[in-house]
Amino acid sequence: MSDRRLEAVGLGELKVADRPDQVLVCYGLGSCVGLALYDPVVRIGAMVHVVLPDSSMGRGREAPPGKYADTGVEAAVAALVDAGASRSRLIAKAAGGARMLRLAGSNPQLDIGARNTEAVRAALARHQIRLVAEDMGGTYGRTLQLFIETGRVLVSTVGRGEHEL
């Protein structure tokens, strides 16, 4: 495993990878959703670190491509197709969308996790991409990894271990 190259996908970022030694990682997802897209035939993948559900929430400034679910999914699909993937073969796996501050209760802004989850599902549906596995919701953080060589997707948590999606 030590010869693999871990590449962090930060808040709002989108990364495409096509080399077998590459592993894309969203570290410490809370209310954000990490979305892994993969074409198993040409072995090209992408990861998006979605922060907010909808680009209409923007402030008119230039936003990173993965910041919003709607624009993030669109940009990721376009980038994958550019890199040689087939739109119809793409499969999606996603994790995150937690409600970290459930007990705070009173601030609806902080339940953005559920809205991100819904928005990612809807954006995938619009692009007719299958969401084959997901680990969303709850009140805890997650780290999501996509192994480009195999398309394997791992979710790790604190105190709940690691599992494959």
Next chain:
Amino acid sequence: MKLQPSQWTALEQMVTQALAESSRSLSQMTTGEIRLDAPQLSFVPLRELPGVAGGPDHVVTAVYVGIEGELQGHVILLFQPKEARALVDLLLGHPAGTCRELDELGRSALAEVGNICGSAFMNAIADRSGLEVKPTPPVLLEDMAGAILQTVATDLLLTGDEALVIATGFNGAVPGHFLLMPNTESMARLITTLEAIR
């Protein structure tokens, strides 16, 4: 956030006053001497916040207190888990190294620290600005720094880019961070208030 030297001084004074008030309340609560160390203030871009705690997948102990009223925002008290346990021992008057896992008592002691310090910050702001602000009940979390901070950063990303990070410590022995994150409108109000102080 660009502050004039006079605004910066006023902000430091406000924070120092809040920490002094926190020290007083904590000492009363614990019947021991709890002293918050001299603060170091900086503005940190929201996307770099997880870095102050060792990175996004680094486990941290956090106490969250929301700011409500005429200013809105978030206060987070952030510790390495080891330091949080050391603080529990300090608060409960136990020998160092007693607290290994956070039990009910330890959790409520830390939550109370968040409550006291959060209230002190809000009182300091209210004293200087005349604005009415109040804290929400504290919430204690132990999880990945990224997951905790991202959730709050997400709320702020709608309106702002930076958080005020106050590095301090307890009795010179237990380092911790306060993250003071008013939304942009509230930050502007706060700065206006600081401008009025000479």
